[in-house]
Amino acid sequence: MQTANETITQTISEARRQIEVCNACRYCEGFCSVFPAINRQRSFLDGDITQLANLCHNCRGCYYACQYTEPHEFALNLPKALAEVRQDSWQEHAYPSSVARAFHKSGVAIGLATALAFGLLFWLIKFVATKGGGAGFYTVLSHNMMFAIFAPAFLLPIFSLAISLRNYWQHIGGGPIHFNDIKAAFGSAAKMKNLAGGHGEGCNFEDEDRFSNSRRWYHQLVMYGFLMCFAATCTATVLHYGFGMPAPYGLFSLPKLLGLAGGVILSFGTLGMLVLKLKADFKLSDERVRGGDTGFVLLLFFVSTSGLVLYGFGNSLYLSELLAIHLGAVLSFFLLTPYSKMAHGFYRLVALIRDAQIQRIKSRP
Amino acid sequence: MKPVLQTTPNMDVVVIGGGNAALCAAITSAEAGARVLILETAPKTYRGGNSRHTRNFRCMHEGPLSVLTDTYGEEEYFQDLVKVTGGKTSETLARLAIRSSQSCLPWMQQHGVHFQPSLSGTLSLARTNAFFLGGGKALVNAYYRTAIALGVAVIYEANVTHLELDGDVVTAIDYDHNGKSSRISAKSVIVASGGFQADTEWLARAWGPAAKNFLIRGTPYNRGVVLNDLLQQGVQSVGDPTQCHAVAIDGRAPKFDGGIVTRLDCVPFSIVVNRNGDRFYDEGEDVWPKRYAIWGRLVAAQPDQIAYAVIDQKSIDLFMPSVFPPVVADTLEDLAVKLGLEPAILRQIVDQFNTACGDTGAFHPTELDGVSTTGITPAKSNWARPISDPPYYGYSLKPGVTFTYLGLKVDETARCSTDQGPIKNLWAAGETMAGSILGQGYLAGFGMTIGTVFGRIAGSEAASHANS
Numbered sequence: 018m019q020t021a022n023e024t025i026t027q028t029i030s031e032a033r034r035q036i037e038v039c040n041a042c043r044y045c046e047g048f049c050s051v052f053p054a055i056n057r058q059r060s061f062l063d064g065d066i067t068q069l070a071n072l073c074h075n076c077r078g079c080y081y082a083c084q085y086t087e088p089h090e091f092a093l094n095l096p097k098a099l100a101e102v103r104q105d106s107w108q109e110h111a112y113p114s115s116v117a118r119a120f121h122k123s124g125v126a127i128g129l130a131t132a133l134a135f136g137l138l139f140w141l142i143k144f145v146a147t148k149g150g151g152a153g154f155y156t157v158l159s160h161n162m163m164f165a166i167f168a169p170a171f172l173l174p175i176f177s178l179a180i181s182l183r184n185y186w187q188h189i190g191g192g193p194i195h196f197n198d199i200k201a202a203f204g205s206a207a208k209m210k211n212l213a214g215g216h217g218e219g220c221n222f223e224d225e226d227r228f229s230n231s232r233r234w235y236h237q238l239v240m241y242g243f244l245m246c247f248a249a250t251c252t253a254t255v256l257h258y259g260f261g262m263p264a265p266y267g268l269f270s271l272p273k274l275l276g277l278a279g280g281v282i283l284s285f286g287t288l289g290m291l292v293l294k295l296k297a298d299f300k301l302s303d304e305r306v307r308g309g310d311t312g313f314v315l316l317l318f319f320v321s322t323s324g325l326v327l328y329g330f331g332n333s334l335y336l337s338e339l340l341a342i343h344l345g346a347v348l349s350f351f352l353l354t355p356y357s358k359m360a361h362g363f364y365r366l367v368a369l370i371r372d373a374q375i376q377r378i379k380s381r382p
Numbered sequence: 383m384k385p386v387l388q389t390t391p392n393m394d395v396v397v398i399g400g401g402n403a404a405l406c407a408a409i410t411s412a413e414a415g416a417r418v419l420i421l422e423t424a425p426k427t428y429r430g431g432n433s434r435h436t437r438n439f440r441c442m443h444e445g446p447l448s449v450l451t452d453t454y455g456e457e458e459y460f461q462d463l464v465k466v467t468g469g470k471t472s473e474t475l476a477r478l479a480i481r482s483s484q485s486c487l488p489w490m491q492q493h494g495v496h497f498q499p500s501l502s503g504t505l506s507l508a509r510t511n512a513f514f515l516g517g518g519k520a521l522v523n524a525y526y527r528t529a530i531a532l533g534v535a536v537i538y539e540a541n542v543t544h545l546e547l548d549g550d551v552v553t554a555i556d557y558d559h560n561g562k563s564s565r566i567s568a569k570s571v572i573v574a575s576g577g578f579q580a581d582t583e584w585l586a587r588a589w590g591p592a593a594k595n596f597l598i599r600g601t602p603y604n605r606g607v608v609l610n611d612l613l614q615q616g617v618q619s620v621g622d623p624t625q626c627h628a629v630a631i632d633g634r635a636p637k638f639d640g641g642i643v644t645r646l647d648c649v650p651f652s653i654v655v656n657r658n659g660d661r662f663y664d665e666g667e668d669v670w671p672k673r674y675a676i677w678g679r680l681v682a683a684q685p686d687q688i689a690y691a692v693i694d695q696k697s698i699d700l701f702m703p704s705v706f707p708p709v710v711a712d713t714l715e716d717l718a719v720k721l722g723l724e725p726a727i728l729r730q731i732v733d734q735f736n737t738a739c740g741d742t743g744a745f746h747p748t749e750l751d752g753v754s755t756t757g758i759t760p761a762k763s764n765w766a767r768p769i770s771d772p773p774y775y776g777y778s779l780k781p782g783v784t785f786t787y788l789g790l791k792v793d794e795t796a797r798c799s800t801d802q803g804p805i806k807n808l809w810a811a812g813e814t815m816a817g818s819i820l821g822q823g824y825l826a827g828f829g830m831t832i833g834t835v836f837g838r839i840a841g842s843e844a845a846s847h848a849n850s
Contacts, residue, residue, distance in 0.1 A: 041643035041705040044437055044517030047498035053387060056502050059703050082516030084434050084641050088427065091643075091705075215515055216496040226523040 021118070025105045029066050032098040036069065038091055047215040048078040050205070050372055051099070057379060068189040071368035074211040075299050076220030078228075094147030100303040107360050110188070112180040120303060124312025130353060133317060135345035137216075141166070142337050144259040157337045158344070160263060161201060166344075170351045177355040182367055191222060191371050202369035209233050209240075221271035223296040232293050238286025240362070242321065245279025277328060279320045287318035306358075311360040320346045391418045393535075394848035395841075396555055396568035398542045398608055399575035400424060401431030402518070403812025403833035403840075405525035407572045409493055410841025412532035416848050419568070420558055422538040423575070424603045427539060428639075430522035430787065431576050432600035432813065432829075436642040437501070437518060439490075439830035440672040441483045447512075448487055449497045454510050456480050462510075463566070463825055470821025478794055478817060479828075482835040487512055490834065494524030506671055511827040518830075525808030542608050545571065545808075550800070552808050569807060570844035573798070574837060576813040577786035578606020579626055585783070588624045597631060597685035602638040609814055612790060616800045617808075621787035621817025627824050628678030633688055634706045638722040646777055649677060650765050651747070652691035653735050654755065654779065656684040656794045659718075659727035662736070665691075666764035669750065670701075670829035675824060682781040689779040690721050692732070695771040700747045708775035717774045734758055736768035784824065789817035796840040807847055809840035 039045065039055055046052045051073050077096045083294065085087050085091035104121065111117030142158055155163075205211065212220050212233040217229035253272040256262040266272050291314050299307060323343040330339060354360065395411040397404045400422025422429050442459050443450050448486045459480045463471055481637040491497070496515035500508040507513075514521045530536065537559060538655055545556040552571045555797045557564055578584050580602045585593040613619055635644035647670050654665050663680050667673055681689045698708070711717035715725035715733055738755035745753050745767060752761045790798050812833040 033689055037703070037707075038643055038705050040703050041645075042517075042641075043501050044514075045515075045518075045641070046501050047496075047515040053502075059699060078516060078520075082520035084519050084639075085516065085643075086427070089639060215498065218496075226520075227527060 021105075021109070021114075025109060025258075028093045028098070028101040028105050029063050032066050032095075032102045033061050035095050035098050036066065037095050038085060038093060039095065042085075042180055044084075045079040045082060048082075049074065049076060049211045049215065050369070051211075052079070054372055054375070057375065062190075063354055064189040066102055067106045067185075068368055068371055070099040070106060071185075071212075071360065071364045072372055073099040073103065074301060074365070075100055075211075076212050076222070076232075078214050078221050080301055081221045081226035087367050093114065096301040097303065099307070100301075103361075103364075104303045104306055106185065106188075107181075107364060109295060110181045110283075110353055112177045112184075115132050115328065117360075120356040121309045121358070124308035124310075125317070127309065127312035127316055127349070127353060127357065131319070131346055131349040134349040134352075135342055138341040138345040138348065139338075142341050144293045154331075154336075154340055155264065159339050160257075163344075166348065167351070174351055174354040174360060178360065178363055181355060181360070185364060185367060186371075189368075189371055191367075192374060192378070194370060194374065195377065198370045198373040201373035201376075202366055205369050206240075206366060212236065223293045225298075229290070235286050235289035235293060238282050238319070239290060240286075242281075242283030242286050243317070245275045246283060246324070247279075247322065249273070249276030249279060276324070280325045280328070283321035284318060284325065287314050287321065290314050291318065310358050313353075316346065316350055316353070316357075317359075392566060392567045395419070395570045395572065395844045396421060396566065397572045397574060397841075398545075398555070399431060399573065399812065399814075400429045400522075400536070400538075401574065401576065401812060401833065402433035402436070402521065402525070402830055403814075403837035404431075404572070404574035404838030405529055406834050407574055407809075407811050407841035407844065408529050408534045409525065409532060410838045411570075411572075411845040411848075412534050413735050414842060414845035414849065416570075416845040418529075418532075418534045419566075420534060420536045421542050421555070422536060422539065423536050423541050423603065423607075426538045428601065428603065429526070430530060430601075431604060433833070434519045435517075435523050435600050435639075436514070436515040436521075436827075436830050437642065437826045438507065439483070439486070440485050440511050440825060440827035442480050442489075443484055447484070449499050450487075450509065451514050452509050452794070459483075459510075463819075466823035466825045467821050468823065470823075472818050474794060475792075476819045479832050479835045482838075483831045486831070486834045486838070489838070490521075490796060493528045493725065495521050496524075498598070507801050507826060542575070544611050545573075545608065545615075547612070547617070547800075547805070547808075550806050552805065571808050572751065572840045572844050573608055573612070573790065573810045573814055574809065574812045574833075574840070575608050575720035576601070576604035576606075577626075577789065578609055579604055579783045579786045581605040583737065584610075585626065585786075588786075588788075589626065592682060592687050593626075595780065596626075596628060596639045596641065596682065597635050597644075597780050597782045599629070599631065599635075599640055599644065599784050600638075604813070606786070609749060609788070609790065612798070613809075617805070618791040618799050618801065619788060619817075620791040620815070621789050621821065623788040625788075625822065626677065626786045627784045628682060628687070628781040629674045629771065630677035630681050630779045631782035632704055633780040635780070635782065640782065643705035644782060645674070645702075646691065646704050646779060647674075648691050648693055648704075648775075648777060649673070649779075650699065651697035651767075652693045652777075653699050653732065653762070653769060654689050655723070655728065655731060656689050656692045657686055657723070659723055659731055661688075661731060661758075661760060664763055666754070666761045666762040666766055668764075669748070671826075677779070678781040678783075681779050687781055690723060691777045691779055692717065692769060693775050694727070694769045695773055695775075696767060698775055704777070706777075708776055708777050710773050712772045714769075714773070716772055717776050721776045721778065732769050735762070735766075736770055739766050739768045742767045785816070785829070786812055787817045787821065789813070790813045791815070792818055792836070794839075795843050796836045796845065807844075809844055811836040811840040 086092040218228035394416035498515040544556040718725040718728035738758040
């Protein structure tokens with residue numbers, strides 16, 4: 018049986034072998050940020066390979082354009098090689114990494130964790146919750162109880178991610194960050210520039226070498242939908258503590274507008290991503306985490322859709338069941354963030370910051 | 383096998399080959415309303431012939447055009463061609479290709495090709511050559527998508543074995559596919575199936591037995607079967623049947639299909655010795671883009687068709703990284719052993735060379751710096767610095783064949799002919815007729831220009847013949 022470290026060494030050396038072929042070819046320079054980053058170097062340390070892997074958005078343009086894919090003896094499959102290194106880096110840098118290994122690989126584990134979270138919420142609502150302490154959802158689960166569950170469920174993953182990203186930054190040899198590095202990284206992520214294919218026609222995902230922006234747009238729906246939902250929670254927190262205005266809020270309040278719109282967008286986005294995932298060729302991704310990846314997108318879809326159902330049927334007899342299901346999904350999602358595909362967004366952002374930083378340093382006179 | 387006459391409806395235009403020229407022809411014919419069939423001998427993963435390995439096309443432009451800056455006029459372009467071919471070109475056809483190239487760029491974009499500014503390390507081509515985003519395979523993919531959307535039928539792994547030429551008409555096309563032989567007929571036939579360089583037996587007959595040691599940089603599917611078949615039937619040829627274009631590439635490259643990554647740009651900073659340890663040519667005669675082609679022939683003339691470039695630590699970062707890591711050693715003697723050379727001889731040659739080096743203060747890696755040797759033969763006229771700082775690096779060099787010059791002679795309408803006159807329904811495009819224009823040498827990106835221009839002409843002519 019191979020140890021995790023042996024596997025990581027293997028995936029990194031395979032990626033290095035392929036990257037060295039790419040560096041002698043350079044035809045793909047225009048597709049994304051990965052190739053210009055490769056071309057800036059002659060030799061690649063482990064940290065360099067990890068950084069390149071996290072810069073790769075798996076658009077697959079390079080695979081379909083490659084003269085050296087199998088059956089050619091060079092057997093290049095860079096999207097897959099980088100996906101594996103990327104995946105290993107998320108698991109290795111996660112804190113604690115054993116939890117990440119379990120959830121990244123297994124959709125079943127994600128499902129079980131979510132079911133446990135449902136159970137916990139049901140139990141709390143039925144046996145522990147102090148009722149009558151407010152209006153709306155608070156009639157089912159008091160604000161204090163919600164706070165007691167979700168404050169740690171929010172802060173612990175942030176704490177864990179912060180440790181991971183710090184380790185990652187050290188591993189890739191990152192230096193002091195300038196504001197412009199962050200600006201460039203957020204600019205790239207906001208437009209999902211690395212899924213545009215260099216010419217704006219998108220990536221090669223769901224139909225071999227056909228360029229399409231579907232994945233880019235669906236991913237944008239997921240990202241912006243999620244951010245809107247998150248903003249809804251933040252504005253509600255501000256209203257609650259800053260203005261003494263506890264939930265429930267009317268339809269034309271910031272939390273409701275952001276939450277509803279974000280929920281719809283997130284549901285569409287995750288559904289779209291799932292459909293594309295089913296059409297895409299799995300051989301160009303890390304097949305070890307097929308289950309965990311799919312499980313994660315399903316969970317995100319479930320979070321948003323259950324939220325919408327809760328809004329639609331919150332006045333029915335099933336309020337407590339619906340609330341338990343939605344909050345259980347949210348709880349599971351939060352807790353799994355550092356240990357599931359959700360972590361990729363943070364690593365990607367850090368990789369983009371690092372890339373901007375290297376470019377800034379290299380362009381210095 | 384006896385070909386079976388197919389009962390399926392016959393095509394308007396059959397295109398033999400599946401690279402750039404074939405696709406440009408097929409798309410143009412299909413857009414003119416013809417029913418088109420492509421017979422590509424490679425499987426789908428290797429479709430596209432040598433176009434898979436290309437990366438740009440040379441384009442005339444009278445002002446900034448897409449990714450191309452400044453201007454590159456007809457006369458300058460033509461003179462560049464005359465320089466490399468030593469005048470071995472058909473001026474009429476060459477000027478036709480050059481003039482038409484300008485309208486090709488927007489046409490290519492309309493049919494799915496994306497361009498990008500010149501790649502890193504290729505600044506010298508930024509004004510003259512438009513680079514394909516993703517390289518030639520991306521271009522080929524885009525053209526197949528476009529062609530298929532236009533209703534063009536494609537059969538992969540279809541080996542055309544024979545065109546039946548009856549007087550001035552091609553009456554039938556025989557091909558093998560899935561172990562079955564078929565015979566079809568077409569109103570028009572376009573041959574765009576490249577040269578014969580992948581047939582090493584043919585290459586050895588033409589060049590001599592040394593050709594067996596040559597590496598083939600491109601597709602293993604350009605075996606010249608259709609070319610040979612047509613020449614046997616008296617179709618007019620052009621180009622020196624014994625010659626091929628060969629460059630010096632990494633000796634460890636695969637026999638076929640190594641493509642761009644096997645190039646080795648270290649020669650100007652090295653000394654190059656043959657198997658016996660002797661230097662045989664001025665390594666610093668000119669900048670590498672202007673010299674790599676003659677080194678193919680130089681190495682081909684050495685014993686066992688192999689040579690060794692030796693550099694030291696000072697030069698390792700001065701050229702594009704190559705796909706195979708260099709052989710490294712801390713002493714010249716160890717390096718010689720690892721390369722299979724006689725240690726004492728390599729030491730002696732390097733010492734002689736080092737003594738012949740003069741002041742290296744003016745050394746400049748990207749310009750002719752005049753840093754030269756004195757008193758040795760052959761001299762090294764630029765970039766001559768002593769090989770003295772360990773570690774030492776060695777690369778083996780072998781001739782890598784890019785294409786062959788022998789082809790089908792065509793007129794301005796891309797039409798083939800016999801001694802009796804034009805063949806009514808046979809056209810040729812791409813490498814298989816490029817010998818008409820490139821009699822010797824090569825001009826970067828001109829192969830794709832010839833393919834695109836004559837592919838479009840052939841496609842248009844073939845369609846109007848089929849429609850009439």
